[in-house]
Amino acid sequence: MVTAPWVRLKCQYGCGGYGSNLCCPPYTPTPDQTRAILDCYERAILVHCKPGTDVKKIVVALEREAFLAGHYKAFGFGAGPCGLCRQCNLEDCTHPDQARPAMEACGIDVFATARANGFPINVVTDYHCDQNYYGLVLID
Ligand code: SF4
Incomplete structure (x- = not known):
């Protein structure tokens, strides 16, 4: 798993999700x-x-399964901003089990x-390009 300081720039300058919900920067952990x-x-x-x-x-489902199987450190990461609420309250998550x-x-x-x-x-340049999304579940 690769982390890099520049990744946040792509959130801060170019993504409408920045600052809009608790699952996006600046509310998320730094690199x-x-x-x-x-x-x-x-x-x-x-x-x-x-x-x-x-x-x-x-x-979230994998994290829960792993946790219930004894992997108490299990934690999941998704892709993209949180869309569980119409508008995030930016203070106290209303769906901490899913967000x-x-x-x-x-x-x-x-x-x-x-x-x-x-x-x-690969970088997607139009809607015909092959699109791939990734999530991550830390297990141990
Ligand atoms: S579940 Fe709702 S309150 Fe929690 S981060 Fe997502 S949008 Fe915000």
Whole structure:
């Protein structure tokens, strides 16, 4: 899993999700904090999804299954801003059991991480391009 300081720039300048919900920066862990968190784990599941798949729902379900199986440190990361509420209250999450931050929102370089694990991902230049989305579940 690759983290990098530049990833947040893409959230802050260019994504409408920035500051709009508790699962996006500046509310999410910094790249340095995420690196320290990732280093607490030896095993994780990288979830490869195609368009139309609810990545967050999958990682939340996997996190729950892993936790109930005894992996008490299990934690999931999704893709993209949280859309569970019409408008985020930006203070106290109303769905803490379902809301999970996006990988990129925490400073994870999703492109480098996917490629390092042999999965496809490329810059999408139009709607005909192959699209790939990723989630992550830390296990241990
Ligand atoms: S579930 Fe609602 S309150 Fe929680 S982060 Fe998502 S939008 Fe915000």
